[in-house]
Amino acid sequence: MRFFSRALMGLFLTALTLGLLATAGGAIFGALQTRWAEDGMAQPTRERVFSAQVVTVTLGTEVPVLTAFGDIRSARTLDLRAPAEGTVTYLAPGFAEGAGVAAGDLLLTIDPTEARAAQATARADLREAETDLADAESALALAREDLAAAREEAALLQSAVTRQQDLLERGSGTAAALEAAQIQAVNARQAVVGRRQALAQAETRLAQAEITRDRRAIALSEADRALSETDLVAAFSGVLSAVSVTEGALVARNEALGRLIDPDALEVAFRVSTAQYARLLDEAGRLPALPVTVALDAFGLDLRAEAVLVREAGSVEAGQSGRLLFAEITAPRGLRVGDFVRVEVAEPPLDGVARLPATALGSDGRVLVVGAENRLEAVPVTLLRRQGDDVLVSGEEIDGRQVVLARTPVLGAGIRVAPIEPGAAAAPAEADEDIALDPNRRARLIAFVEGNTRMPEEARARLIAQLNQDTVPASVVARLESRMGS
Numbered sequence: 001m002r003f004f005s006r007a008l009m010g011l012f013l014t015a016l017t018l019g020l021l022a023t024a025g026g027a028i029f030g031a032l033q034t035r036w037a038e039d040g041m042a043q044p045t046r047e048r049v050f051s052a053q054v055v056t057v058t059l060g061t062e063v064p065v066l067t068a069f070g071d072i073r074s075a076r077t078l079d080l081r082a083p084a085e086g087t088v089t090y091l092a093p094g095f096a097e098g099a100g101v102a103a104g105d106l107l108l109t110i111d112p113t114e115a116r117a118a119q120a121t122a123r124a125d126l127r128e129a130e131t132d133l134a135d136a137e138s139a140l141a142l143a144r145e146d147l148a149a150a151r152e153e154a155a156l157l158q159s160a161v162t163r164q165q166d167l168l169e170r171g172s173g174t175a176a177a178l179e180a181a182q183i184q185a186v187n188a189r190q191a192v193v194g195r196r197q198a199l200a201q202a203e204t205r206l207a208q209a210e211i212t213r214d215r216r217a218i219a220l221s222e223a224d225r226a227l228s229e230t231d232l233v234a235a236f237s238g239v240l241s242a243v244s245v246t247e248g249a250l251v252a253r254n255e256a257l258g259r260l261i262d263p264d265a266l267e268v269a270f271r272v273s274t275a276q277y278a279r280l281l282d283e284a285g286r287l288p289a290l291p292v293t294v295a296l297d298a299f300g301l302d303l304r305a306e307a308v309l310v311r312e313a314g315s316v317e318a319g320q321s322g323r324l325l326f327a328e329i330t331a332p333r334g335l336r337v338g339d340f341v342r343v344e345v346a347e348p349p350l351d352g353v354a355r356l357p358a359t360a361l362g363s364d365g366r367v368l369v370v371g372a373e374n375r376l377e378a379v380p381v382t383l384l385r386r387q388g389d390d391v392l393v394s395g396e397e398i399d400g401r402q403v404v405l406a407r408t409p410v411l412g413a414g415i416r417v418a419p420i421e422p423g424a425a426a427a428p429a430e431a432d433e434d435i436a437l438d439p440n441r442r443a444r445l446i447a448f449v450e451g452n453t454r455m456p457e458e459a460r461a462r463l464i465a466q467l468n469q470d471t472v473p474a475s476v477v478a479r480l481e482s483r484m485g486s
Contacts, residue, residue, distance in 0.1 A: 032447070050410055052417040054370055054402040057354045062392055064385040066280070066345040070270025072294075074337050075328070076236065076262035082251040083229035086111040091247040098241070101234045101260070110251065112230040119223035126216040133209035140202040147195035154188035161185045238262040241337070266332040268294050268307060270325055270343045277323040279347055280309075287312055292327040293344040296335060303334040309345065353384055353394045359406040361391050368404040368411060369397075370419050376404065378413040434471035442467055445477065448484050 090109035094101060101107065161181040167173030243258040245251065272280075282288045292307040306329070313324035327343070329335065360367050361383065371377040381395035402419055404411060411417070437445070449455070449463045463480075466472060 029447075029451075032444070049374075050415060050417050051420055052368075052370075052376075052411060053405045053422060054417075054419045055356075055405055055422055057356070057398045057401060057403050059352050059354055059394070059396075059399045061349050061351050062353045062355055063349045064347040064392060065387060066272065066276055066347050067388070068270045068272050068276075068343045068345070070268045070341060070343050072329075072332075072335050072337050072339040072341060073267055073269050074261045074263075074265060075267050076238070076265040077337075078235055078238075078260040079256060080107070080232065080240075080258040080260055082110065082253055082255040082257055083232060084110050084115070084226065085251065085253045086114070086230070088245060088247055088249050088251060091245070095240065095243060095245075095258075097243050098239055100237075100239050102237045103234055105234045107232045107234055108245065108247075108257070109232075110230045112227055115223070115227040115230055119220070119227050122216065122220040122223040126213070126220050129209065129213040129216040133206070133213045136202065136206040136209040140199070140206050143195070143199040143202040147192065147199050150188070150192045150195040154185065154192050157181065157185040157188040232257070234260060236260070236262060261337055263332065263336075266329045266335060266337065267310070268292070268327050268329060268341060268343055270327075271320070271322050272325060273322045277312075277325075280345065282348075287325070291346050293346075294327070294329060294335070295342045295344070296339050297342065305329050305332055305335055347385075350384060350392065350394075353392045354398065355387070355390050355392055356403060357405050358386065358389055358391050360403055361393065362407055367393070367398060368407060368413070370402040370404070370417065374416055374419060376411060376413055376415050376417060435474050435477060436471050437467070437477070444484075445480050448480060 087110065088108055089111050090106075092101075092105065092107050095107050161178070164173050164178040164181045168175065168178050238260045241259045241261050242256075245257045251257070280287060280290065287309060290309045292309055294305045294307050296303040307327035308330065309325060310328045311326050313326075316323070327345075335341070356367070361381070362368075362378075364378075365383065366378040366380050368376045369379050379395065379397045379401075381393040381398060383391060383393055385392040404417075405422070445467050446464055449460055449467065452460065455463075463476070466476060
């Protein structure tokens, strides 16, 4: 029993001694770390150099492209409406949505029975009027001959009166004979007046017959037109759209049956702001015939067509702003009426400008250029246009200088950078200087690395091997001492 009690007491004292030694070792190591940290704070820090992509700017001439959106319209469209009311008795086999028709093709026919009956009646009435006109012309000719005969008879009777007067003056005639001759002359003159009245009536009847003939001719022309309107004919070559009629349907007059569109006479209508419109005007204040590109986005396969700016809307609609422009499409391949397209208008060229990525321009209207000792400088520029992800700027201070392509939060005026031209390899970083460590400094660094349990074992072994060499890179020493200081 005594042996076991002494053995337990010895084990207890041994454990207590080991615990005291561990506590003392931890206190000594903490004091050493504090001392090492104080020594490390006095190490000089080196300036950090950032890599930046730059481009050498050369001011030149750029053609801005105005981008807008619009819809395709047809410059030649005809609404197909029922010219008469009735039943559709014939419908062309190709009268369907999207079908192509040629000029003069018969599209449909509305029941022409009533129109034909009206035409026949009007033609008969015209023949009757022409007959009456011929009768009036004959009566007028007879009335003229009758009047001429009456005038001859009156002239003869007047001669007889004169002869009787001569005989009476010579004593050979009698007063009764003279009186009888005078009575006959008066009756002859009255007959002439009657014949003149009959001639006037014949002339009036002829005029009325001509008027009736003209009215019947107009009625026949209207009947012919009504009959021709029972047929709907294509006015020009094109394609059918919005077809809404079937054979046997009862249609009303002027009812919409479809639409005829000329697919080769397309134009695009798009709206631009007033400022953009002002930039398109020439020196005379007119809209020039600028080239236009029309693009229809089709899931990566764009349908493109060339167009020419032709006109602008004459007024601004209520609730709208800017200007509505129209461009005539020269070769509308694959485009259809109603397509929503992107429009690109080539503006007049600008001189003395540079094209840069939009990321190079800051919100303050400045760009970063590389100055002396590769330090950045903020230079103001004038923003002229935004072209998608690019900007067009002007400024004499950036001509021939290197401009940073993308501004980041770490880049600013005074920052030293390593310029990288597009397409070139990154500039080599400054050579890392190797320094020799004294034994105490080396021991502190090795102890710090060995005590860092968060570091992977392979990285710890690599750092310890590097610290045991005669010279160690200054960047490695500075990084470890900065962590020790924290």
